Amino acid sequence: MLLSKLTCDTNYRNISKIKIRQMIPCNELRLGNRVLVNGNLHKVSQINGTTIFTIDADESNGLAATEHKPEQLQPVPMTNEILKQCGFVFHDYFKFWQLKTTGNMSEIDIDRDFGVIDFMRRPILRNLLSLHQLQNVYFMLKGREMTLFTQNVVKV
Numbered sequence: 001m002l003l004s005k006l007t008c009d010t011n012y013r014n015i016s017k018i019k020i021r022q023m024i025p026c027n028e029l030r031l032g033n034r035v036l037v038n039g040n041l042h043k044v045s046q047i048n049g050t051t052i053f054t055i056d057a058d059e060s061n062g063l064a065a066t067e068h069k070p071e072q073l074q075p076v077p078m079t080n081e082i083l084k085q086c087g088f089v090f091h092d093y094f095k096f097w098q099l100k101t102t103g104n105m106s107e108i109d110i111d112r113d114f115g116v117i118d119f120m121r122r123p124i125l126r127n128l129l130s131l132h133q134l135q136n137v138y139f140m141l142k143g144r145e146m147t148l149f150t151q152n153v154v155k156v
Contacts, residue, residue: 023071024132026050032145033132036074075130078114082131086148096121108138
């Protein structure tokens, strides 16, 4: 099913269907963010004013970037599957997602409503709606880019 045809469940607990905004404002994007262009996964490679350049996230880095206006970009909606593909593990007992590092250390914890939580499970940030938001929050908290464990993070 194409991501652009999904609709919203208002309580965000049943994430079988997700609302997708029609465009991403330029000020929300950073280099390396993953976005959808015509249903295909792309990586932001350059931002020049209100023009965004992307490369296909599945192809090699040698490809030329394509130019887009913000209206042409759509966010990759946050789902359980996206978190799995980014390396998160769901803990059934505690009911939250965790991105582990070596040993028992956790990089970041996310609750079932896609809110970032601290070690006491208190909310730091509520309702991450898209992959680029998760990438940006991770960078703000850790000071480095989040490692995406698969080239093609989204199966469209």
